[in-house]
Every structure is written in structure tokens, then in C-alpha cells.
Amino acid sequence: MVEQAPRVGSREQGRLLAVLRDEGAQSRVALGERLELPRARLAAELGRLIDEGLVAVGGPAASRGGRRSTLVHLADELRVVGVDVGVTSVTAAVTDGRCEILASDSEECDIRLGPVEVLRRVRALAGRVLERAPGRLVGAGIGLPGPVSFRDGMPVAPPIMPGWDRYPVRDDLGGALGCPVVVDNDVNVMALGERHSGVARSLDDLVFVKIGTGIGCGIVVGGRVYRGVAGTAGDIGHIRLDDFGPPCACGEVGCLEAYFGGAALARDGLTLARTGRSPVLADALAATGVVTARDVGTAAASGDFAAASLVREGGRRLGQVVASLVSFLNPGMVVIGGGVSRMGHALLAEVRSAVYRRSLPLATGNLPIVLSELGDEAGVIGAAWSATDRAFG
Template sequence: MLPILRALRDDGPVSRAELGDRLGLTRPRLTSEVERLVKAGFLAEAGMAASRGGRRSTLVEIHPRLRFAAVDLGAGSIDVEVVNGRLEPLVAYREPADIRKGPKAILHRVSELLAKARAEGVYDRLDAVGIGVPGPVSFRDGVPVSPPIMPGWDRYPVRELLAREHGCPVVVDNDVNIMAVGERHGGVARSVDDFLFVKIGTGIGCGIHLTGGVYRGVDGCAGDIGHIQVDASGPTCSCGNTGCLEAVFSGAALARDALAAARSGTSPALAERLARAHRADTHELTAKDVADGAAEGDVVCIQLIREGGRRLGGVLAALVSFANPSMIVIGGGLAQLGHVLLAEIRSVVYRRSLPLATGNLPVVLSELEGRAGVTGAAVLASDAAFEQIP
């Protein structure tokens, strides 16, 4: 009985009477469902509720023993959380890790982190695992499919191996999709059904959330907007085409453009940061350098962000005309470029999309930022556990 468990997960303990009212269930129906969920170990009695005038009703809550693991694999990081049935993190690990090390090494490290949590008494057994990866996923099969930045992961049986290891349901999804789910659960898109979550990180992707949940498309690759062409004479992309959005504006593209600006001497702020990078022996600039330069008023840095925002805004304007969503959420590492980026995106979207579609369309930054992914992974994990109750 998904609605009961979702209500207790999202809103906390509630009296039987109120639960029945809220979900429109008759008393006998509610009683039998509650009994079944108690028996399955997903629901627990939690004392008596305050009186509503008549007989006092007992409180029910999501079972305090439930544990879900939420994993968010980025291009260069591992995030692991173990959460309770209310999806509150009991432990959270975050560390750098190169996804290109391949599935064995990365998933081994995930296992070590989970074993550590278990050794610390955070959980005894897991009820479900949710995991997001930075590439296309066959949601049905639980495997990555031809992920461009994940060598060695193509069709690697992630779900099967984790399910065997932990003896519980496992959900594998694209990182952007789990971020959209996370933002819907606990972020700026709470109570919004139809929205787009745009992640600007090393690459660019989009999670499409419709009324029924994440829309994945026929092959599971819906939302892959990073390779939409924005400039026929633009730079060559890692995919082999020219002028893809991702080749023009993304963490990688911005780092490349920042390096060029630093070397050409047009940007004092970036030149200074590059000199510092040389002294620290990293020899690289990142999106953060551009953000910091812009904050200091460096004109080239501001131009780089505005130009990127204009390109992304053009693509989003087209998607707004096509999909007519009720909100656009901007997340991922480059969301740190902040309000200069947001202002440029908004300006293009509001100017270029159909007025009817932008009349009430907020374009906003993610509230959960780095935690959107793990939050969404926990939501998907819990849903998977709930759905398996006989």
C-alpha cells in the first residue's frame, strides 16, 4: 500500500483516523492494510494521538528499524548515505573518486563505505539501495548503457551485483534523474509535478519530472540535452559532433575557455589564478575560478558566464516551448556561478519562449545542491522497497 508508506515517510507519524481521512480509506480497509504493513515490518504503532473529540486514535509511523542506502556516483566523487524510513541521514560519506577507475573499483569502495556504516552500528541489514550514475541507464535492466564518461561500465550488472550483496531491492538510475527526484522530495520543487531539473556539471543533463514521476523515454535516455547543437561552427565535442551545448558550456568547456583567457592575458583575475595553479603544480583552472573572478568583477569571467547562460537559455527556451513545464531548477556544480548565470538564462527563456508558457514559470537554483542526488536515490530506494511488499 504505497500511499500509506509514502505519507508516513514524507510527513511523519500520524493518527490512524487522520491517515484514513487523508487517503480516503474506510476504517476496515485501513485496519487491514495497517495490519499487513506492521506484519511486513514497515509500519509501527507509536502511542496514542491527541483526542479529536471522539475516541482517541493510535499513532502509526514508518518502522524505525528501516534502513536505505543512497549512493550518488559523480564523474569525480562518491556520495554514500544510510538513511532511516523518514529518509533522514544517519551517516554520510563523501569522497573524491574517478569514475573512470571502472565499476569493480568504484563499487568495491561503495561496499567498504557501507561496511563501515554497518560496523558502526548504523544498520543491521538494508531494506533497499538506490544508486545514481553519471551516464545513460536502462532503468528496466538496472545497467548503464554506453555511458560516454564511464569506460568499463557499459551494461555492467550494477543492480544484480548490489542486490546479491545486500539481499534487497536495488534501483539504478541516471544521476540527473535522481537529482530531480531529490529536489521534488525535499527541495525547491516540493509539491511541483511537472518540472525540469537541469544539471550543469562536467557535462549537462536534464531530469524530466512529470505527474507520475521521472519520465525516462523509450530507451531510458530522455533528458540527454548535452549534445543538442547550439553552434554549427562551434568546438568539436567528445561525442564527435560539433557545437554541442556541452562542448560550448559545461564545467569542462568553462575550464578550457578560462585557461585560454588566462594565457591570452585578457583576464587579470584568471591569469593570477593560473599563476597560483602553476605554483601549486595543478596547472588547471576550474569553473570555481571563473565564479570567483566574476565575483571580483573580472569582465572576462562575467562574459564567459553570460555567454554560457545565453547558450543554455536558448536550449531551455526551446524545451519550454515544447514541454510547457511549471518550473525549471538549475543544479550541479556550475550552479555556483549563481545569479549572473541565472539572470542570463531567465532573460533568454522569457524572451524566446511562448508567452503562454512563461507566464508563471520560475527558473530557480536547486535548494539541495550537493545533496539532491543522494536524497533522490533514497526516495527511489524506499519506493522500491515499498513496492515489493507482498
């Protein structure tokens, strides 16, 4: 099932594959115009891609008035693996060459088990989904919940991933899967996923804010992930809002993440339950023995005043940081995703209110602030896209 990675021989072949991935099947004429390639050159490059089994030809294209043309498309048997490693779960998907999911599976998995055990599970999960959608594996991508050296394919000093520092994730997975692997931060791949097939489709400048257990953001500038000089760009979870704020998992105090995000909501929700200030959360605690961020969201949606206040207050603080981000970067769209974003419109209203009130009118005039369309799939789709970006490049 697992084969050698294909050879993409030229820059033009890479551009051809990328256009077929992003825009789908098209006629030779349309492809030639799109890439501004002379007919003979296009025929030669396509010939090589067909020989390599990356591209196939078939089916009549819509007529353009002259002779009927033939549609060129990515070979049906191409497969890409996208993996999203969260703090408490792993998800693996198999996609076709256009990054459309053919099979996927997910399981509970604590990141603190360390890289050897977590990657063993990732390999098993990837193997199982590949069995459900067999084909020719051309690449794999994996998103991790911490800072990553994209160049070296490994995490670097991740605060909540004990044992992962500089573990060679790319080489480990690449050896097991027998294909090139790209390793990136989870929010970066989620941003790419929304850009490829979600709400930010084909936008070149966007910011993806993830609110899960922690908070982070992926920055896309000119169609590429912007990583900064040390790969930490977008790390908004540890922006300090107050020098005398609550302690954060990173060892500092007053970080945005210490106020908002899944862990902070669970902590504050537990307090509301114990003190009886939230009857709904007190019931949840009595029934299950714990209070989760999801419980807080459910309580807020059901009209529980104290829980709703927590969500509003968190959204206000998040909005304060997003407003600065908008002033700095003047992005074309802000997408909010991750588990906590399921709190939906109450949260979105607070963020929007803060941004529209605090940022420049010129920067917010045409700025959509929206919820993720892909939800849990953003990460695996973006990881697959990143893998094709490497494989086709």
C-alpha cells in the same frame, strides 16, 4: 546489519508506506481518509505492515475533538542507502524511511577507473555510513552520470564512462548489500530529490537541469520520471547548437556541453589565463598550475570581466535550450543544480532572461526558475527515494 528485504503484500500497503514516507506520521483516522480505505481494511493492512516491522505505532496524535487517536509512522529502524556517482567523486548516504539523511560520506573517485573499482569503493563507502547509522536496510538507489536502462539496472553506451557499458550495476550492488537496488541516471534522481524534500516539493511536473562537468536534465511528468522509449529523455547536453562549433567529449561538435558546463568553462578559463585576458585566472594558473570551473566562478564573482563574460555567454546558451524545453513541456518549475550552478545568480539571471524572452507568456507566466535547494544532497536523497519507491511498490 543487512537483512532480507521486506515483503509489501498489496497495493494498499504500498500506498500506506508512500504516504507515511511523503507526509510523515499521522493518525489512523487521517490515514483512512487520505487513502479512502474503510476502517476494517485499513486495520488489516496496517496490521500486516506492523507484523513485517515496516510501520510502528506510538504517541498520541493531535486530538480531532473525539477520542485521542494514535500516530502511525514508518518504523524508526528502516534504512535506505542513496549513492550518487559523479564523474570525479562518489557520495553515499544512509537515510531513514522518510529519506532523511542520517549519515553520509563522500570521496574523490574517477569514473574512468571502471565499474569494478568504482563499485568496490561504493560498497566500502556504503558499509562505513551504514555502520554510523545501523538499522534494517530495505533498499538502495544509485545514480550514474550517463544513460541508464532503468529496467535492466545498468548503464547503456555511456559516453564518458569507459568500461561501464551494460555492466550489471544493480545485480553487483544488490548482491553485496542484500537488498533491492535501483539504478538510474544522476539527473533523474536529483530531480526526484528536489521533488521529495527540496525546492520542488510535491510538484508533479518539473524539469531539473544539472550543470556539472557535463549538462543533463531530469524530467518529471505527473510525479514520475519520464525516460522516453530508449531511456535518453532529458539528454540536453548533446543538443547541437552549431554545426561548426567546438568539439565535444562525446565525439561530436557544437553540443551545448562543448560550450558550457564544468569542462568547457575550465578549458575557456585556461585560455583566458594564458592570454592574460583574465588577470584573476592568470594568478590562479600561476598559483596552482590549473584553471578549474570553480576558479572561473570565483573570478566572475570577484568582478573579473573576462570570466564574468564566460559565465554570461554560457548562461545565454543554456537559456536558449531551456527556453525550448519550456515551450515543449510547459513544466511547473525549472530547477537548476549541479556544481556549476554555484555560480548562482549571475547564471540564473541569464537563463531567466533567455527563457522569459523566448518562451510563450502563457508558459512562463507562473514559471519559477530557481536554484536547487539540496545542492550536493539532491542526488543521494533522490536515489534513496527511488529505492523506497521500488521497495514500497
